[in-house]
Structures are given as C-alpha cells and as structure tokens.
Amino acid sequence: MAHVMTHPAPGGSQTPRRRRAWRDTLIGWSFILPNFLGFALFTLVPVLAAFALAFMEWDSANDPEWVGLENFARLWNDENFHVALRNTIYYSAGHIPLTLAAALGLAMALNRRLRGVEFFRTAAFFPYVTSLVAVAVVWNMLFNPTAGPVNLFLEAIGVQDPPRWVASTDWAMPAVIATSVWRDMGYYMVLYLAGLQTIPKEYYEAAMVDGANAWQRFWRITIPSLRPTTFFVLVMLTIQSFKVLDLIVVMTDGGPGRSTLVLAQLIFREGIREGEFGYSSAIALVLFLLVFTVTVVQFRINERRSS
Amino acid sequence: MIPSNPPKARVRRHLVKTAGVAAALALAVAACGGGGSGETAEGGGSTTLTITVWNLAKTPEFTALFDAFEKANPGVTVKPADILADDYPEKVTTMLAGGDKTDVITMKNVTDYSRYSARGQLLDITDMVKSTDTSKLAGLDAFNVNDSYFALPYRQDFWLLYYNKAMFDKANIKLDGPITWDDYAKYAQQLSQGDGNQKVYGTYHHTWRSVIQAISAAQTGGDQLSGDYNFFADQYNMALGLQKGGNALDFGTATAQQADYRTMFETAATAMMPMGTWYISGILEAKEKGESQVDWALAPMPQRPGATDVTTFGSPTAFAVNKRSENADLARKFVQFAASKAGAEAITKVGVVPALQDPAITEAYFGLKGMPADDLSKKAFEPDKVVLEMPVSDKTSDVDTILNEEHQLIMVGDKSVTEGIKSMSDRVKSEVLN
C-alpha cells in the first residue's frame, strides 16, 4: 500500500504510468543486482542443482542417473528419516519459542541505562562465540545425572529420581534444547536491541501521560512496534532450528541411540559420508519444503497483521 | 572383457553393490578415458609428488616417510596437502568429486577405501601388488576387492592392553602371560579404589563400540555384518558388570564429559585400558615431556577362556593412487616404497607400527626410548591373529551406524543386553540386509 502512495498521480494517462512502472522495475533491480548476482551464481545455482539431484542417483564420481521419485519412496520407508523428522520438529517446537522469549527478555533487560550494562550485554552474547566443545562439556557437566548441579538442585527441592538427561533417551532432547536456547539467546538479543532503537520515545511518553503501566506499555507499544524484528527473528529461528547440526554433533552426536538424531545430521551422513548424494538431496528437499511452508505461513500472518 | 563403451547408467546401478564390477569399470574407464597417465615428465630433473595427509604437524610418520622417499629418489619433492584429521574423509570425497588431481590419496580407513575404489576414483595397482612380496604385509586382505587392489597398507594398528605397572605391583598382581576376560574383570575389581577426585578405576573402556563389539567378533569368530549378534553378549555383560560395580567409568559420564582416554591413563585414573597401538607413540611422548609419571607396560588383549592363541583386532592404513593423477608412475613408486622395508623402518623410528612385519622391525621398535622392556610387552606386540576391525562391504557403514546406536542404548542402561542385541539383529535385518 505504501508503494501506491509513492505514485499517487491518479489522473496520469496510460503511457506515463507504464513508463513509470518500467522505470521502477529498473531502479528496483539496480538496487538488488549487486547482491543478486553473487547470490544467484554461488548459492541459487548450487541449490537448484542439489534439488535436481533429489531425483537422481549420484555417487559424486560418475554421471548421475535419473531415478524419478525413487529416493522419495525410499525416504517414506526409512525409519531413520522418520526418527530424525520427529526429533527435528521436537527440537524446533522447544527451541523457537524459548529462544524468542529469552532473547526478547534479555534485550528488554539490557536496553536501559544501568552502570556496567555494556559488560552484561557483551556477556550475554558470549555463549554464541564460546567454543562449542567448552559449551558441550560444561552443560553436560551441569546435567550430569549423579553429581550435576541441576540434579542436586532437583533433589534438594524434593524431586525423586531426577532425569538422567543426556544419558537417557527421554531427557537428552530437553537438555539439548536448554543448551541451545542458552547459546542462541544472545545472538537474537542483538537483533532485538537494534529493533528496540526504532521505537520513538514519544510513544512511551504519550503512554505515560495516559497512565499506562510498564506491563501495558510493553504489550501495547513495544510488542507491536517490534513486529518487523520479531518476524525476522521468528523466520530465522525457524530456519536455524530446522537445520540445527553443530551443537547436536558436539553434545550428543544424535545419541543415545537415535534420540537426538536430526535431519541435517542425516543429510550430512547420507551425502558426504556415505556418498548417496541423490538420497541426501531428497532429504534436504523435504526439509526445505517443510521450512518453506512454515515460513510462507509466517509471511501471510505477518502481512495480515501489518495491514 | 568389457565393452569399451559400457552403457554407463546400467553399469553404475550395480557398481555400488559389487565392487568387482567397479574394478572392471575402472579399467574400462582408464582404457577409454583420458589415458594420459603414463606419459608424465619422468625424464629426470625434479618432479613434485602431491599427497593428501591429515594433520601433518602432529602425525610425524608422514614427514618421516616423505623424507625417506625423497632421499631414496633424488630430484623428487613431496608436497603434502595437509587436511584436518577430524573431517578428512569428507574433504577427500569433495576434492575427488571436484576432479582433484592430487597424486596420492591416503586411505584413513578401509570403509572409505571401498567407496572410492567402487566409484572408480582410484588407480588399479593389482599388477604391482602381485609382483611384490607381500607375504609379510599385515592387513593387505582388507584391500582386496574381488582380486583387485587399489591401495597398499603401510601401517597396521591393533589392540592390546595398557596397564599401570605400579598399581599392579602394589596390588601384588603379576602378569606373565595372556590373561582371560575373567581374570581381567577380577583384576579390575581388585585395582579399583578411592572416591571422588581420588577415584581410581580398575579399567577404562573407551566409548567406541569396537571396545566391546570388534573384540567379541574377533575372538568368537562372529561376523558383524551377519545380523546375528549373540556373540556380543558375554563381553557386554562383563563390561556392564564392571561399570555397575564402579570398577570402570560409567558410559553415560564418559560420553557426556567427553572422557579422554589419554587423560584417564596418564593421570593414573585407571589401572588398565584396552586401546590401539597408536597410543604407544602418544604415551612415549607424554612421558618424555614429563606430562605423565605413569609406569606403564603392555599385555596382550585378554582372551576368552580356553583360547590358545592371542587374537585381537586392528585396522590398516594405506596409500592409493588417484585415478586423475598426472604423475601416476611416481605415485605408484611411492605407494610401493611406503609398504616396503625402507618405509617400515622410517615410520618405526617415530613410534608407528608398520604393516610390514619383520623381527628386525619389532626389535627396532622396542629399542625406542621409553619402551617397556619386559617379555610380556613384546609378546603383546606379536599377536597370533589380527582380525579386521569391521568387515568391508557396501553394507558396512549402515550396519556400523545401527550397531553404534544400539551400543549406546545398552551401555547407558536404556536397554538390557538381550533387548539391545535383539534390536541390533532386527534393525540390521530389516533396514540393511532385507
């Protein structure tokens, strides 16, 4: 709607209007082109090639062979795929909302004038840059079934028989989710901090004059004003959650058993490790379609809300 | 024997399945493809040979071999392509897919070897293998793909028992011959002591599945690709028993805390440890640098009751020639050199166990500074039979994944031994063998 306003001229004749549309297209593309060229050549083309491979059998050395939907039929019957898909959805369902809330909470807490707040902000970002091995070791230590502080605490407040966390198939995923929320919250906090800067303080002043309390100001001003940021964070979080790999590899490597096996791990294993590039691409294509659907839904909702 | 222009698509279908066809295809492709491998500038002057290696700085055997080869072949320069050990196979797969021309490719494990050779990415060197005396070359069988060879082993690691001599002396246990697993479990109980930070475990089982599974297969004659795994049971019961009694570090803790076997042994947190021969050079180095005070020695892997021979498992490491190498003759020469006595001598000096078995080489090995000198250690070094850690076939990695997953579940106590073994069998049969 904003772009209609750009060119109000309702009385203009057909020709200038078309010329203007043409001019806009040119200008738009001129902005996009520098990035698009690099993007298309180095990302889009290989991605499309990978999608094409989903319908082929390829061992990376000999010519690929067209097999139609065979890879997908195999996928349908592959128990590993089912397990990984379930685990990926489980992980995302925990990781997305918790990280979103933690990141927003941190950003709100640290977006104020407080002595030493720079230090706290830096600290909050640190998990994201800390070596993954260190993260895995320390969190696994915190979650240690017998001597870990988490379980000592649980026992102290009267929990009988606390979970065995990463040493059990039922509790490994919650432990992984907790660690990943901890790791990613600082990253998304940075985005929220930037977003918070766009809210004019006049809004808050007006609300204060009207007698709104902090809670009301948060819900009526902060949250709606942050919508573009939240949308971005939500989409990125969704994408990152569905293709989570490195933290899981270091922390549990999919175990115990298959209890934390995720799709990206399966793609890696079937592709580069086993050399079944067609099959691995098929898994990637399914993962892509899944994320794409979720993202489009998020887009739609966002559009409806903002209009 | 093969049409010069095979219908590629059809051939490829079976290619993954039968390595033999692949070997033939490799020949065919070599015959009709580029074919420019023989005519390289060999006419004197300096030639450069490129070789993929992992972790050059921390793997002294490579430098030792390259130096020896350069010395034996004046005018030749070896240029290593250094790749990180962690993801070595992934990088080599990618490089080969991109048509990389590095002359010699180091085969880190046999599974990857079978993949590269099946895809026709390695040069057939059967003629060279057949024309050399390979009777003393351990681990060569693993590279036999339907009577064709695409690589030659230069190094063969196998498993033995490391033990802390001081602790054994203190407990008045004397080792003078191969022990049984029952003895082993008994000693582990006797040697465990202390608590908390001072806790000393009788033994340490690293988290790899081979610690339980490969040794059972080797000593019972079981086949890890068969889909029947009852032969694992004794070993699992023994390991779980030790774990439950606090005589071995609990598996859950070991994985979660990323237990490091070197730490366990070098800080004297364990009295015994089954481990591969590669660790010999590691502990020699730690002692030399003063990083560890452990008084150690070697014993043969414990045996099943009634066994007369010493049986253990191991895995070879090999060199192969890249099919796309433009320097194939020199590359072949290098592969042959590495497997020869000269090559074996070179790597023995840095504490690595060569594939070539020879009394003189064993002698040289025990002449290294810091090696234990007792007879049992020497006996441990000459097992009667070394079985390949995991048989090679196109099913290997799928089976490996399943066995590993179920191994974890048994070891953390999520499944009983019987349940775990049953589920291994069911899964391997339905998901892989069907």
Added chain:
Amino acid sequence: MTTLREAPPAAGPGPSQAGPPPRGPRIFRRTLAYVSLVAVTLLVLLPLGWMVTSSLKRNNEVFTIPIEWIPREFRWSNYVEIWEQIPMATYLGNSLYLSVVITFLQVLTGSFAAYGFSKVSFPCRDGLFLAYIATIAVPWQAYMVPQYIMMQRADLINTHLSIILLQAFGAFGVFLMRQYYMSIPDELCQAARIDGLSEYGIYRRIILPLSKPALASLALLTFVSTWNDYMGPFIYLTSNELWTVQLGLRSFVGQYQADYAMIMTGAVLSVLPVMVIFLFGQRYFIQGIATSGLKG
C-alpha cells in the same frame, strides 16, 4: 508531523485499569536488577570460564572426571607455546581479512538490495524475496558438493576469493535490512521524493543514516559468523598459509587424540577480537531510546 504506520495507538485516552505503578524504593529495584543480572551472567559465562581454566592446564588434565575448575598448576606457557606450535599470527590475519571483507560486502550489497525489496515496488518483487529467504532454509551440506564442483571449474579452489564469493552475498543481510527498512515510515521517502531526491539519494542520505543500529548488528553478526566458520574454509582452503583461526585450532586434533589444552588456549585467543569488537561496537546498535532519529 509523521506518524508511524506500524505504530499502535498508544494506550487510549481513557483511564487504564491499573493506576500508575507503585514506585518502590529505587535502591531496592536497582539491587534486584543487578543481582538477577549477575546470576544470569554467571550462568552465561560458566563455559567460558571452563575454556579459560582449561587453557591453563596440561593437555591430559583437561577432561578429568569429575571436572576440575582450578588447574593443578597454572601453565601460562601455553599462551607462548601456541605461537610456536602453529602460525597463529597468519591464521589470525587470514581470519581478520576474510571477516572484514565479507562483512563489508555483505553490509553494502545487503542494505542496498534491501532498499530495493522494501521501498521500490516492481513486479515479482516479493516472489524474488521469498526465493532469497528460501535458500537459507537449505542446509549447506546438501549443496556443498555441487558448489565445490562449480568453484573447481572456475579454478577458485584454495583461494580466499572462493570463501568471499560464497559468503558475501548471502540472503541473511538482505532479509535483516529489509525488515529494518520496513519499520522506517514510507512517508519519509515520500517527502524526500517530493523534494527531488532520486531513489539512490534517498537510500544514501535518509535511509542509510537512519539504519545505523541495524547496519551495526548486521556487521557484528556477519563478522562473528565468518570468524567462527569452520566448514567453509576447511573445504575450500588447502594451503596452510591460507588457513583461518578455526582451522588452525582443529589442527590440534589428531586421528586418535587431541591436544585440548592448546585448542582451548587458541579458542580464548580467537574470542578476544570478537569481544573487543562487541564491547566497542555496541554503542552503535544501542544508542538509547532518546537518540532514535525517527522524528518527523
């Protein structure tokens, strides 16, 4: 005066249910804020602490069970040895070079493209944008090999240029900047157009200065992810003199064993530059509510 399109009506003029918040003693609330911040910070910094103490240990004392927080002896010499064992300075230099170039290109082309995607309208714009985002959803492992083959054909393997080309034009920056531009009122551009500014002029003179916080956070996040990237440089860079810090650290991992003390020493060293950048860079993306420049 311009009003923000997306802005909600501030709490209505009528009296709201709850009265003004009860103003507790200021000191008490401050203390509470600090105590909770410190508690969270401790939890956040725990693994970092482990990383630092491990960097001061002998290798075979890193993974003791149970965990040991204080080294048996402090080996400060690790920090000297690492420079001797690996060419750390070269690695740091390479990482810095790649991170700076990629960040610069990503921020420049990303924000430029984002203007096209948010403030200029033309056919297929949103579809194209969706395609951009969609590719982020494809795991890199899936198209790594096709991409490598392309690069090999272009003869770019084993050059820094390959990494730059692969990472500088990602969709992430475009997406981030577009979202930010969406929150800048169109009326602002509208007014500028009436004043006779071209679209490029609007981007340069109005949008760019307004989007400093977003540019700074994009720069920071791009820098950090390039700095920490391991798999990309690993696959594309073979020559040791081209390696980055992350590759250098992994060179302490052998086939069967690893030098964890050195890895942690290197990890601490590699975190320092990021920490400095964050500490000094944050004033750009946190200017405080008061200076936000979106007044009409």
